[in-house]
Amino acid sequence: MKIIDAKVIVCSPGRNFVTLKVMTDEGVYGVGDATLNGRELSVVSYLEDHIIPVLIGKDPQRIEDIWQFLYRGAYWRRGPVGMTALAAVDIALWDIKAKIANLPLYQLLGGRSRDRIMTYTHADGVCIESTLDAVGKAIDAGYQAVRVQSGIPGLASTYGVAKDGRKYEPADADLPSESVWSTHKYLNFMPKLFDAVRSQYGDDIHLLHDVHHRLTPIEAARLGKELEPYHLFWMEDAVVAENQESFRLIREHTTTPLAVGEVFNSIHDCRSLIQEQYIDYIRSTLVHAGGITQMRRLADFASLYHVKTGFHGATDLSPVCMGAAMHFDYWVPNFGIQEHMPYTREMESVFSFDYKFERGFFTPGESAGHGVDIDESLAKKYPYKRAMLPVNRLEDGTLWNW
Numbered sequence: 001m002k003i004i005d006a007k008v009i010v011c012s013p014g015r016n017f018v019t020l021k022v023m024t025d026e027g028v029y030g031v032g033d034a035t036l037n038g039r040e041l042s043v044v045s046y047l048e049d050h051i052i053p054v055l056i057g058k059d060p061q062r063i064e065d066i067w068q069f070l071y072r073g074a075y076w077r078r079g080p081v082g083m084t085a086l087a088a089v090d091i092a093l094w095d096i097k098a099k100i101a102n103l104p105l106y107q108l109l110g111g112r113s114r115d116r117i118m119t120y121t122h123a124d125g126v127c128i129e130s131t132l133d134a135v136g137k138a139i140d141a142g143y144q145a146v147r148v149q150s151g152i153p154g155l156a157s158t159y160g161v162a163k164d165g166r167k168y169e170p171a172d173a174d175l176p177s178e179s180v181w182s183t184h185k186y187l188n189f190m191p192k193l194f195d196a197v198r199s200q201y202g203d204d205i206h207l208l209h210d211v212h213h214r215l216t217p218i219e220a221a222r223l224g225k226e227l228e229p230y231h232l233f234w235m236e237d238a239v240v241a242e243n244q245e246s247f248r249l250i251r252e253h254t255t256t257p258l259a260v261g262e263v264f265n266s267i268h269d270c271r272s273l274i275q276e277q278y279i280d281y282i283r284s285t286l287v288h289a290g291g292i293t294q295m296r297r298l299a300d301f302a303s304l305y306h307v308k309t310g311f312h313g314a315t316d317l318s319p320v321c322m323g324a325a326m327h328f329d330y331w332v333p334n335f336g337i338q339e340h341m342p343y344t345r346e347m348e349s350v351f352s353f354d355y356k357f358e359r360g361f362f363t364p365g366e367s368a369g370h371g372v373d374i375d376e377s378l379a380k381k382y383p384y385k386r387a388m389l390p391v392n393r394l395e396d397g398t399l400w401n402w
């Protein structure tokens with residue numbers, strides 16, 4: 001069997017997605033997600049200029065060898081652009097292998113380890129009252145786990161809170177928009193927010209929160225400690241994690257579970273975090289962390305240290321990634337939870353998929369492969385529109401982590 005062609009499909013049905021299609025001489029093709037929010041065209045070039053030319057003629061069944069070729073052979077290893085491009089190829093090749101075996105992808109990984117996949121969704125509001133309403137809506141929809149984000153008194157806007165009632169989309173402008181941040185205001189407010197949520201909805205619902213890289217380790221230690229009475233499922237991205245050692249300090253001060261990793265693209269970005277048991281959930285997902293081939297290694301490594309998976313699942317990861325993630329989540333023994341930001345109808349219109357969502361839980365489909373495909377003619381109707389992620393400044397103008 002040989003790869004005879006591959007193409008990159010860029011479309012924007014409500015937001016930008018980049019999809020890779022790998023075609024073989026036996027008519028079977030595979031589909032991969034190559035979406036990197038705000039840097040989409042860099043991945044398109046990496047695929048079209050540096051990966052597709054070397055794929056032609058290769059046997060698509062040799063997933064591991066192709067992975068090694070594109071990772072070790074790249075010389076300039078790792079990094080979000082290269083690893084997203086590699087991930088797209090990997091997801092497409094696993095799709096092909098499952099199709100020629102005529103099996104749903106999870107069967108190739110080792111079969112299912114569970115009956116259904118617990119997910120969490122986002123609940124956000126500009127103030128405590130509207131956030132409480134959003135949490136209530138998520139609970140009514142059947143979610144057993146809800147991520148809670150709220151506007152902060154004294155700040156015009158903040159991460160994770162939709163503006164003027166629209167669906168939250170972080171890449172909100174052609175060029176980076178600027179927001180203003182105050183750790184002081186945020187830290188003083190968070191315990192009040194979670195006290196209100198627990199008082200209204202009790203202890204059963206799992207509550208998650210995304211700090212989004214904005215604290216220093218000691219500030220994160222304070223927040224984790226002050227949120228302990230509210231028993232969070234996890235506190236995510238408490239600090240930027242280039243210095244993995246930062247998490248030791250947080251860990252020493254609080255029992256609030258810690259999640260990190262959506263921006264990681266290699267096992268080496270989190271090796272000490274996992275080995276030292278500084279974290280409880282690893283958020284890296286298929287589209288940005290080298291596909292199924294690397295994520296299997298990472299999940300197995302994490303399982304040695306009681307660390308569970310918690311795949312990133314924002315809407316800037318396409319239904320192709322979500323579909324493949326469902327199969328991975330169905331198999332992976334140390335599964336934690338799957339993020340689920342529902343796509344809009346427009347986003348979904350370009351993709352067909354057979355995973356099922358029911359009252360807070362997913363199950364993957366039983367069709368051969370990962371079950372997701374793209375309608376290329378419909379995709380053409382939604383041309384790419386540049387959109388970049390915001391930047392964040394402190395109140396004194398200092399550029400800070402967004």
Ligand code: CS2
Nearest residue numbers: 037170210262313314316339
């Ligand atoms: C967030 C994302 O879902 C999450 O946990 O961190 O919304 C993240 O901000 C976006 O994926 C960035 O593109």
Ligand code: MG
Nearest residue numbers: 210236237262
């Ligand atoms: Mg996050």
